[in-house]
Amino acid sequence: MKTLKVFPLVIIGTVVGAIISVLLIVLRTLPVQASAEASDIDNLYIFFLAFSGVIFGIVVLFLLVAVYRFRARPNDEREGANIHGITWLEVVWTVIPFIIVVLCGAAGWWVLDRNDVEAQARSKGQVVQVVGYQFGWKYDYVTKGIELKEQQELVLPVNEPVIFEINSKDVIHSFWVPAWRLQMNATPGQINEVSTIPTLIGEYDIICAYLCGVGHTAMNSAMPDSIISKVRVVSRADFDAWITQQKTAAAEAAATASADTAVSSS
Amino acid sequence: MSSTAHQPAAPIQPYRTGLRPEILGLIIFLVSEVALFGAFFMYYANLRLLKAIDWPGGFHIPAEATSLNTLVLVLSSFTCEFALLALYRRNKAGVFFGLLATFVLGSIFLGLQVYEYMTIGFTPKDGSIGAIFFSLTGLHGVHVFIGLVLLLLGMVRAARGRWTRERHSGLLAISIYWHFVDIVWVVLFTVVYLLPSS
Amino acid sequence: MTAVLKPTLARCLWVAPAFAAIAILITIAARALVGMDPVLQESTLLTVAYIAGGIGFIVGIGGFDYWWTWMTGGELDPNDHSTHGAKSWRDYFKFNTDHKVIGLQYIVFTFIMFLVGGMFAMVFRAELARPAAQSLSPEQYNGLMSQHGVIMIFVFLVPIFAGIGNYVIPLMIGAADMAFPRLNALSFWLLPVSAFTLLTSFMFGSFDAGWTGYPTLSQQSGYGMTLYQLGVQLAGASSIATAVNFLVTIITMRAPGMTLFRMPLLVWANLATSALVVAATPFIAGAMFMAMFDREMGTHFFTVAGGGDTLVYQHIFWFYSHPAVYIMILPGFGIISEVIATHSRKPIFGYRAVAFSSAGIAILGFAVWAHHMFASGMQPWLRVPIMLSTLLIAIPTGIKIFSWLGTLWGGVVRLTTANLFALGFIFTFVIGGLSGVMIAVVPFDVSTTNSYFIVAHFHYVLFGGSIMTVYAGLYHWFPKVTGRMYNELLGRWHFWITFVALNVTFFPMHYLGLVGMTRRVMDYDPQYAWMNTMISIAAFVLGASTLIFVYNMIHSARHGKPAGANPWGGLSLEWMLSSPPPTFNFPVTPRVIGGPYRYGEEGARHAIIPDAEPATVEKVGI
Numbered sequence A: 001m002k003t004l005k006v007f008p009l010v011i012i013g014t015v016v017g018a019i020i021s022v023l024l025i026v027l028r029t030l031p032v033q034a035s036a037e038a039s040d041i042d043n044l045y046i047f048f049l050a051f052s053g054v055i056f057g058i059v060v061l062f063l064l065v066a067v068y069r070f071r072a073r074p075n076d077e078r079e080g081a082n083i084h085g086i087t088w089l090e091v092v093w094t095v096i097p098f099i100i101v102v103l104c105g106a107a108g109w110w111v112l113d114r115n116d117v118e119a120q121a122r123s124k125g126q127v128v129q130v131v132g133y134q135f136g137w138k139y140d141y142v143t144k145g146i147e148l149k150e151q152q153e154l155v156l157p158v159n160e161p162v163i164f165e166i167n168s169k170d171v172i173h174s175f176w177v178p179a180w181r182l183q184m185n186a187t188p189g190q191i192n193e194v195s196t197i198p199t200l201i202g203e204y205d206i207i208c209a210y211l212c213g214v215g216h217t218a219m220n221s222a223m224p225d226s227i228i229s230k231v232r233v234v235s236r237a238d239f240d241a242w243i244t245q246q247k248t249a250a251a252e253a254a255a256t257a258s259a260d261t262a263v264s265s266s
Numbered sequence B: 001m002s003s004t005a006h007q008p009a010a011p012i013q014p015y016r017t018g019l020r021p022e023i024l025g026l027i028i029f030l031v032s033e034v035a036l037f038g039a040f041f042m043y044y045a046n047l048r049l050l051k052a053i054d055w056p057g058g059f060h061i062p063a064e065a066t067s068l069n070t071l072v073l074v075l076s077s078f079t080c081e082f083a084l085l086a087l088y089r090r091n092k093a094g095v096f097f098g099l100l101a102t103f104v105l106g107s108i109f110l111g112l113q114v115y116e117y118m119t120i121g122f123t124p125k126d127g128s129i130g131a132i133f134f135s136l137t138g139l140h141g142v143h144v145f146i147g148l149v150l151l152l153l154g155m156v157r158a159a160r161g162r163w164t165r166e167r168h169s170g171l172l173a174i175s176i177y178w179h180f181v182d183i184v185w186v187v188l189f190t191v192v193y194l195l196p197s198s
Numbered sequence C: 001m002t003a004v005l006k007p008t009l010a011r012c013l014w015v016a017p018a019f020a021a022i023a024i025l026i027t028i029a030a031r032a033l034v035g036m037d038p039v040l041q042e043s044t045l046l047t048v049a050y051i052a053g054g055i056g057f058i059v060g061i062g063g064f065d066y067w068w069t070w071m072t073g074g075e076l077d078p079n080d081h082s083t084h085g086a087k088s089w090r091d092y093f094k095f096n097t098d099h100k101v102i103g104l105q106y107i108v109f110t111f112i113m114f115l116v117g118g119m120f121a122m123v124f125r126a127e128l129a130r131p132a133a134q135s136l137s138p139e140q141y142n143g144l145m146s147q148h149g150v151i152m153i154f155v156f157l158v159p160i161f162a163g164i165g166n167y168v169i170p171l172m173i174g175a176a177d178m179a180f181p182r183l184n185a186l187s188f189w190l191l192p193v194s195a196f197t198l199l200t201s202f203m204f205g206s207f208d209a210g211w212t213g214y215p216t217l218s219q220q221s222g223y224g225m226t227l228y229q230l231g232v233q234l235a236g237a238s239s240i241a242t243a244v245n246f247l248v249t250i251i252t253m254r255a256p257g258m259t260l261f262r263m264p265l266l267v268w269a270n271l272a273t274s275a276l277v278v279a280a281t282p283f284i285a286g287a288m289f290m291a292m293f294d295r296e297m298g299t300h301f302f303t304v305a306g307g308g309d310t311l312v313y314q315h316i317f318w319f320y321s322h323p324a325v326y327i328m329i330l331p332g333f334g335i336i337s338e339v340i341a342t343h344s345r346k347p348i349f350g351y352r353a354v355a356f357s358s359a360g361i362a363i364l365g366f367a368v369w370a371h372h373m374f375a376s377g378m379q380p381w382l383r384v385p386i387m388l389s390t391l392l393i394a395i396p397t398g399i400k401i402f403s404w405l406g407t408l409w410g411g412v413v414r415l416t417t418a419n420l421f422a423l424g425f426i427f428t429f430v431i432g433g434l435s436g437v438m439i440a441v442v443p444f445d446v447s448t449t450n451s452y453f454i455v456a457h458f459h460y461v462l463f464g465g466s467i468m469t470v471y472a473g474l475y476h477w478f479p480k481v482t483g484r485m486y487n488e489l490l491g492r493w494h495f496w497i498t499f500v501a502l503n504v505t506f507f508p509m510h511y512l513g514l515v516g517m518t519r520r521v522m523d524y525d526p527q528y529a530w531m532n533t534m535i536s537i538a539a540f541v542l543g544a545s546t547l548i549f550v551y552n553m554i555h556s557a558r559h560g561k562p563a564g565a566n567p568w569g570g571l572s573l574e575w576m577l578s579s580p581p582p583t584f585n586f587p588v589t590p591r592v593i594g595g596p597y598r599y600g601e602e603g604a605r606h607a608i609i610p611d612a613e614p615a616t617v618e619k620v621g622i
C-alpha cells in the first residue's frame, strides 16, 4: 500500500505548518487591542493562522516531495502508475476540510453573537451620531444631558459603552478604527449602527476606509498633514471636563452670534 | 490549398443529439434574459417589500385598463402558434397572415402601453418607484419591439417562401421568443399591477 | 480602394464614424423637434455616438453581412466557408468564423489588454513607492486604479479564458467548429469596442469610483463613468454570447462516444463556467443600466434625494461579481487538470470528484455574494448564512487541490514550464484561498475589509491563481497552436522571476492591511514607506517578467524547433491532429473509445480517427 508511506509526511507537514503559524503569530502583526471586541477577533485571527499554516504546510510539503520523488529523469519514457482514485482517501480530504470550515463558522458565529448580545446590553450607552462628508467626520453627542452638535473631534470616556449611528451626507465613507477592530460604512440615506467599549486610554486613528473621491486619502488621521483628528479615549473626569468646556464654548459662540444679529438689526 | 479544402470533412452540425443547436441556444439565451429581468425585479421587490414605498401621491395603478392589453398580447401568442401550424399544413398564406396578425396585435399592445405612459400621471423621474416602473415595463416594451422586428423579418421570408416544413428553425425561434415576451408580461402584470392593488 | 468596401478594418474606419455622425444628427433633430433644451446635450450625444459607433464598427468588420442576407430573405448557402480559416496573418484582422482563428484573436488581444492594465499598475505603483504625493493627482490615481481593475477583469481575465476555450474545446470534443461560428466571431469583435469605450474614458474625465463603481460617488464622476457603465455592458454581452455558444457546442457537438464522463476536465470546467456566465452576467447589466439611467436620464434608482437605495446597487453588482470571480478561476482549474495530468503522465486522481466540484462551486457561487458587503450596513440577518455558504466553497476547491496532489503522487513529473506554472499555481492559490476563508468570517472581515489585506487576497487568487493557470495553458498549447516549441530556458526564467516577484509583491500587503492601510489611497502613513517601496520594486520586476514571456512567444512562434503533432504525449483529441490543426479540424469524425487520462495503461487510447493514420506519439525529454 504505497499511500501508507504518506502518513509520516502528514505529520512533518503539520509540524512545518505549525512552525509557520507560530512565526506569523509571534510576529505581532496586529495593532493594539483598544476595545472589548478586539481580543475576541484577534483570537479568531490566531485560530485561522493556526490551521491555515498547517494546511499550507501539508499541501506544499506534498507538492515538493512529489516533485522531488517522482521527478522525470532526462529522456525518461516511463509512465505513471495507472491509479484513478482511492475512495476512502477522497472521503478523508472532503470530511476534514468540512470539519475545519464548520469550526471556522462556529467560531465566527460565536464571536459575532457575543458582540451582538453585548451591543444589545449597551442600548443605554452613550449615543454618538457620526456623519461622514467629503472630506471629514462630524460627531453629534445626542444622549440626554449632553446634546453636543457639530463636534469635529471624537472624545470618549474609557470603559463605557458607546453606540455610533453612522450616516453620510454625500457618498459612501467607512468609519474604521483599526485599534477597535471596528469598521462600518457611512451610507447616504441610511443609518448604520455599531457599538463598542473603548478599553484603553489613548489616541487612536480614525480612517475613512471606503473610496469617497479625491479627498479619500486625506480622510485619515494617520496621515502626517491630516485635518482629521484621532479619537481620544479619556478618563470619565477628563471627559466631563471636555463636555463642559465644549458647552461653554458653544454658549459663547451663540451669544456672540445673537449679539451680532442684534447689532445688525438695530 | 485547393477549393475542396473549403469543404469541412466533418459537417458543422450535431453528430449525435437530436437537439437543434439554434433552438437550444435560444432557450439558454432566454435564461439569461430571465436573469436580466430578475435584476430589475430584485430592485422592485426591495422597494415594495423591504422599504414599502408606494406609487407617487397614492396613485392607483390602472390594472383594469392594462388587463385589456394583457389580453391582446396573450391572444397574439395564439396567432403566432397558428402561423407555425399553417407551416406544418404546408399553407404558405396561413404562415404569412398568422405572422401578420401577431404583428398587428403586438403593435396594438405597444400602442396601448405608450398611451398608458402618457396618461399615467408620473414620470421616470418621480422617485425610485417611477424609475423602476418605467424601466421594468420599458425593458419589456423593448423586447416586444424586438419581437415585432423579428416578426417583420419572418413575414419577409414567408412572403419569399423561405420557410419550409424542413428548414424553419428561424420561424420556430421567433415564435419561442414571442411566447417568452408574452410570459414575461403576464408575470410582470401580476407582480406590478395586480398584487399591489389587492 | 475596394478594401474600404469589403468587410475589413479599413471599412470600419469610415463606417463607425459615419454611424456615430448619423446617430448624433438624428438625436439633435429629435431633441430639437421635441423641444428639449439644451438641444446639444454633450453627454447624451456622446453616449449615442459611442453606441452607434460600436455598432458601426461591427458592421464595418462584416459582423452583420450574413444576417443581412438572412433578414432580407436572400438565399443562404449553408456550406459557404469563405470566412473560415486563416491563410495569411491578414486574416487575423478580419471577421473570421474559424474557432481557432477567433481563439487566437481573443488570446492576443486580451493579453495586450493585460499589458495595458499592468502598465497602469506600474504607474500607480510608482506613485505608491514613496510616501507623499509624487507625480499623480488624486483624480489621476483613482482613474488609473479603477481602469486597472476594470481592464484586468472585464477585457483581460474573463475573455482570455473564452479565448483559450475557443481554441481548445471544439478540438477536445471532436467538433469541426463552435455551434454558432458567426456569433462566436461577433462576441470577439465586441471586445475591442468595449476596450475602446473603457480606455477612451480618459479623455472625458476617467471613471474613478473603483472597478465596483458604487453610487453615489459614481454620480459625481465625470462623463467617463458613463463610458465605464457602457463598456462593462459590452464586455458582458460578449461573454454571454460566448457562454451560450460553449454550452450549445458542448451539449450537442460531442463526437460519438464522448460521454459526459469521457470529457476532458477543461470541457467540464467550461460547462460550469458558461452556465455561471449565462445566469449571472445579466445582473451586472441590470445594475449598470440603472446607474446609467441615473446619470444620463435623471432617474432616481440610487440617488438619496429620490428615495433610491444605494445598497441595492451593491447587492445586484455582487450578485454578478462574486460568481464572476469563479468565472475567472474555474476554466483555470480545468487547464491545471489538463497540464498536471499530461505532464505528470498519470490519470487525474478522482476524475468525477473534480468534475462535480466545478459544478458545486458554480452552484454555491450564487449564494455568497453578500460577503463583499459585511460592513456595508446591509440586512444583519444575511451575515451568518452568507458566511457559512462562503466557507463551504473551500471544500470543493480543496477537493480539486488535493486531487491534483494525488495526481502528482506516483506520476513521472516533467518540469516543463507549463507544469512549473501549474505547480506554482497550487502554492500561490492556496495562500489566496486561505486568506479568503479568513475574510469570509464576519467579525474578522469587519476588522479588515477595504484594507490591503483584501488587495492581497484577491491578487493571490487572481494573479497567483488565474494568471498562473493562463500561463500554464498558453505554454501547454503553444506547440499545438504554432507547431513549434517555445524556449524552455526562457520559460523557466519567466516562471521563477514571476513566482518570486509575485510573492514579494503581494504577501506584504496582508501585513499592511492588518495594521491599517486602506485600499484605493495614493498616499499612506510614512511608517509603511519601506514596505511599499519593496512592493513597488517587486511589482516592476513582475512587470518585466511578462516581457520575457512576450519575447519567448513571439520569437519561438517563428524560430522555435518544430513540435510535431504531440510533443507532450497527451491523449485528448487535440493531440491527435497535426500542429497547427487543419482548417476543418478532423479529416473524418473521430470516435471516442475511452477516458481522456488513461496514462500508464498499455497502448491506451482516448479516441481513434477511423481509417486515418493515428498521429505518431513522440515525446520531448526533460
Ligand code: HEA
Pocket (backbone or CB within 6 Å): A055, A059, A096, A097, A098, A100, A101, C325, C326, C328, C329, C371, C372, C373, C390, C391, C393, C394, C395, C397, C398, C399, C401, C429, C430, C432, C433, C434, C436, C437, C439, C440, C441, C445, C448, C449, C450, C454, C457, C458, C461, C462, C465, C466
Ligand atoms: C479568482 C478570483 C477569486 C477567487 C477564486 C476567490 C476565492 C475566494 N474568495 Fe475572494 N475575492 C476576489 C476574487 C476571488 N476570490 C476579488 C477580486 C475580491 C475583491 C473584490 C473587491 O472588493 O474589489 C474578493 C474578495 C473577497 C471577499 C470580500 C472581502 C471584502 O471586501 O471585505 C471575501 C469574503 O468572504 C472573499 C472570500 C473568498 C473565499 C472564501 C474564496 C474561496 O473560493 C477560496 C477557496 C480556496 C481555498 C480555501 C484554498 C484551497 C482549499 C484547501 C487547501 C482545502 C482546505 C482548506 C480549508 C479547510 C479552509 N473574497
Ligand code: HEA
Pocket (backbone or CB within 6 Å): C114, C115, C116, C117, C118, C119, C121, C122, C125, C145, C146, C148, C149, C150, C152, C153, C157, C209, C210, C211, C212, C455, C459, C462, C463, C467, C505, C518, C519, C520, C521, C522, C539, C542, C543, C544, C546, C547
Ligand atoms: C486579473 C486581475 C489583476 C491583475 C493581473 C493585477 C495585477 C497587478 N495589480 Fe491589481 N488589481 C485588480 C486586478 C488585478 N491586478 C483589481 C480588480 C483591483 C481593484 C481595483 C479597485 O480597487 O477598484 C486591483 C488593485 C490593485 C492595487 C490596489 C490599488 C488601490 O487600492 O489603491 C494594487 C496596488 O498595488 C495593484 C497592483 C497590481 C500589480 C503590481 C499587478 C502586477 O501583477 C501587474 C504586472 C504588470 C504587467 C503584467 C504589465 C507589464 C507590462 C510592461 C512591463 C510593459 C509592456 C507594456 C506594453 C507593451 C503596453 N492592483
Ligand code: CUA
Pocket (backbone or CB within 6 Å): A132, A133, A135, A136, A172, A173, A174, A208, A209, A210, A211, A212, A213, A215, A216, A217, A219
Ligand atoms: Cu471618506 Cu474615503
Ligand SMILES: [Cu+2]
Pocket (backbone or CB within 6 Å): C321, C322, C325, C368, C369, C371, C372
Ligand atoms: Cu466574493
